[in-house]
Amino acid sequence: MDYPSNPDVRLLGGKFTDGNPLTDTPPSWIPADWMNAMSDEVIEVIQGLGGLVPAEEDRTQLRQAIDHAIATRLLGRSMGMTMITATTTFVPGDHGISETIPLIVSLWGAGGGASSLSGGAGGAGGAGGWAMATVMASEVVVTVGSGGDGLEDGDFGLSGGTTSWGSLFAATGGQGGRLGGGAPGGPTGAYDLGLIGGAGDDLVIGDGSQPIARGGAAPFLGLGGPVSVDAPLGAGGSVLLIPPNSNQAGDGGAGLALVFWPK
Structure with a gap:
């Protein structure tokens, strides 16, 4: 074309x-x-x-x-896999593979925390983005983003951290909640495929029709988290209106890295 x-x-x-x-x-x-x-x-x-x-x-x-x-090609052959949930150094030999093996690496940025602003207003956190790339196996530092804290009493929620594969590519974290909801993260660097996460909802009060602002959904991983509980991996934190004018703000979910290789 x-x-x-x-x-x-x-x-x-x-x-x-x-x-x-x-x-x-x-x-x-x-x-x-x-x-x-x-x-x-x-x-x-x-x-x-x-x-x-x-x-x-x-x-x-x-x-x-x-x-x-993508799913068919992964499931159609025997694959090795490891899940990385905290910052570490990926060493191919620790997984019984050589540095001549191609890896399929998926990264999720962390979700932003929800916010509770003055007067009972607030917003949910945005979800982290997703990025995938095929890379050759090598020793590399894998940084896994931490979920942003949900903050109350007039503060914006903290943004989620970026998950990265060395300096090659990354998935940024979602923005902390604020009026209008937190913006999502996205892919960056030399990625092959990428998606932007879901934005956090705005918390609208006045008629009681929207007592909950749901955190943004992480690509492939699901919806924003339950209120006042850590969100699922990569998702934004949610916020709940408690009458008459206060909120509970949940934390964003942590980032994640999945690494696949052919056996």
């Missing part, structure tokens, strides 16, 4: 343009055959990798197909 080569499309710098009447720049024309090719490419992935029936109203099928392909 590539941008159309037909000069009648009127690309600007190799990209589509909306045009600019002030500079007499005409807008691009998008030909039907190019749009059909774009659709066919995406549908081929949805059907071929995901085994799904294309559905016009479902805008998650491309992601589902990629997730399915």
